[in-house]
Amino acid sequence: MTDTPHVTIVLPCYNEQDHVIDEVERICKAMDASGHTYELLAVDDCSTDGTLARLEEAAPNFPSMQVVPFHRNGGSGTVRRIGSQQAKGDIVVWTDADMSYPNERIPDLVDILDEDPTVDQVVGARTSEEGSHKLLRVPAKWFIRKTAERLAGQKIPDLNSGLRAFRRDVAEPYLKLLPPGFSCVTTITLAFMSNQHDVRYVPIDYAKRAGKSKFHFVHDAYRYILQVLRMVMYFNPLKVLMPPALWLLGLGIAKGVFDLIVHPVRFANNTVMIFVTGMIIASLALLADLIVRSRGDT
Numbered sequence: 001m002t003d004t005p006h007v008t009i010v011l012p013c014y015n016e017q018d019h020v021i022d023e024v025e026r027i028c029k030a031m032d033a034s035g036h037t038y039e040l041l042a043v044d045d046c047s048t049d050g051t052l053a054r055l056e057e058a059a060p061n062f063p064s065m066q067v068v069p070f071h072r073n074g075g076s077g078t079v080r081r082i083g084s085q086q087a088k089g090d091i092v093v094w095t096d097a098d099m100s101y102p103n104e105r106i107p108d109l110v111d112i113l114d115e116d117p118t119v120d121q122v123v124g125a126r127t128s129e130e131g132s133h134k135l136l137r138v139p140a141k142w143f144i145r146k147t148a149e150r151l152a153g154q155k156i157p158d159l160n161s162g163l164r165a166f167r168r169d170v171a172e173p174y175l176k177l178l179p180p181g182f183s184c185v186t187t188i189t190l191a192f193m194s195n196q197h198d199v200r201y202v203p204i205d206y207a208k209r210a211g212k213s214k215f216h217f218v219h220d221a222y223r224y225i226l227q228v229l230r231m232v233m234y235f236n237p238l239k240v241l242m243p244p245a246l247w248l249l250g251l252g253i254a255k256g257v258f259d260l261i262v263h264p265v266r267f268a269n270n271t272v273m274i275f276v277t278g279m280i281i282a283s284l285a286l287l288a289d290l291i292v293r294s295r296g297d298t
Contacts, residue, residue: 003088004037004088005037005038005039005064005088005089006036006037006038006089006090006091006110007031007036007037007038007039007089007090007091007092007093007106007110007165008038008039008041008083008084008087008088008089008091008092008093008168009027009031009038009039009040009041009092009093009095009106010041010043010079010080010083010084010087010092010093010094010095011023011024011027011040011041011042011043011095011096011097012043012045012076012079012080012083012096012097013042013043013044013045013047013051013052013055013097014044014045014046014047014051014073014076015047015048015049015051016047016051016097016098016210017047017049017050017051017053017054018210019097019098019099019210020042020051020054020055020097021054021055021058022099023097023098023099023103024040024042024055024058024062024065024097025062026103026104027040027095027103027104027106028040028062028064028065029104030103030104030105030106030107031064031106031107032064033107034107034110034111036107036110038064038089039064039065039066039087039088039089040062040064040065040066041066041068041083041086041087042055042065042066042067042068042097043068043069043070043079043082043083044067044068044069044070045070045073045074045075045076045078045079046069046070046071046072046073046074052067052069055067068083068086074180075179075180075181076096076180076181076184077178077179077180077181077183077184077187078178078180080094080178080184081175081176081178081184084168084171084175085172085175087168089168090167090168090169091110091113091114091165091166091167091168092165092166092167092168092171093106093109093110093163093164093165094162094163094164094165094185095162095163096162096163096209098209098210099207099209099210100162100206100207100208100209100210101124101162101163101204101206101207102124102163102204102205102206102207103163105124105163105204106163106165108202109122109124109163109164109165109202110165112165112200112202113165113166113167116200118198119198119199119200120166120167120170120192120197120198120199121164121165121166121167121170121171121188121189121192121197121198121199121200122164122165122166122199122200122201122202123157123158123161123163123164123189123199123200123201123202124158124161124163124164124201124202124203124204125157125158125161125201125202125203125204126158126161126204126205126206127203127204127205127206128205128206141159141160144159144224144225144228145158145159147225147228148186148189148190148228148232151228151229151232151236151239151240152190152193152194152232153239154193156189156193157201158201159185159186159189159228160183160185160186160189160224161185161204162185163204164185164188164189166188166192170192170197171188171191171192174187174188174191174192177191177231177234179223179227181223183223183224183227186224186227186228186231187227187231190228190231190232190235191231191235194231194232194234194235194236195235233288234292235292236289236292237285237288237289237292238285238286238288238289240285241281241282241284241285241288242282242285244278244281245278245279245281245282245285246278246282247278248274248275248277248278248281249275249278249279249282250278251274251278252271252272252274252275252276252278253275255268255270255271255274255275256271256275259271
């Protein structure tokens with residue numbers, strides 16, 4: 001491994017003992033054949049099985065791999081944040097160790113960034129859904145993705161794909177925003193889009209994961225939608241707050257006209273409440289936007 005690799009691959013590993021070495025071998029084989037210099041950060045997130053032992057045993061066979069053990073479970077977002085902060089490569093790749101993503105295509109994502117300097121992130125857009133709770137997961141992800149598209153003002157083929165490559169220097173200001181859980185991939189997508197960084201999507205196959213899924217439908221879906229709203233609020237609060245404010249103001253004005261026709265000498269209490277609530281939310285939207293514009297990191 002060179003002192004200054006071109007690519008850093010961050011691989012979160014949590015209870016993946018039965019297949020983690022197969023995944024490492026697949027990644028290293030593809031990267032070795034590509035000619036790109038790289039480092040593979042295999043981060044064991046305090047696994048309770050033999051994942052760490054398997055990685056350390058195999059490490060001599062993979063000179064480009066560095067095993068990073070965590071002493072407490074921090075979540076995939078924490079692994080990706082710390083791995084990206086420690087990365088030496090100009091390009092950082094995120095993927096998973098569960099055999100679901102076609103990691104042999106990592107060089108393809110890197111090549112797009114190398115060939116087109118206007119692209120800052122390349123994401124593998126899955127062409128199928130093979131996760132757990134499929135009947136619930138598909139409509140929930142569709143709703144969250146459509147919400148994110150409306151708020152971000154762009155089409156998003158795959159909001160939470162775990163396979164992506166991006167420029168480290170572009171992502172660096174946004175790493176502090178990454179939550180500890182699965183929604184970190186949503187965060188980095190919206191952070192780039194909200195600041196007009198070009199994100200390109202390439203279709204990829206997606207296989208049924210090996211081992212047991214760590215995704216908890218109700219808890220993680222709730223966190224996904226909260227994270228979408230949080231990220232758009234962080235970068236463009238007007239898109240979240242101004243629509244309901246204008247809707248309430250319009251409703252208040254219409255109700256006020258109705259009141260003047262029915263009761264010419266007074267407005268109903270609910271009319272005043274609706275209009276004032278709209279004014280308050282609109283004021284908060286403008287104040288939040290002013291704070292975002294003066295913050296200096298957008």
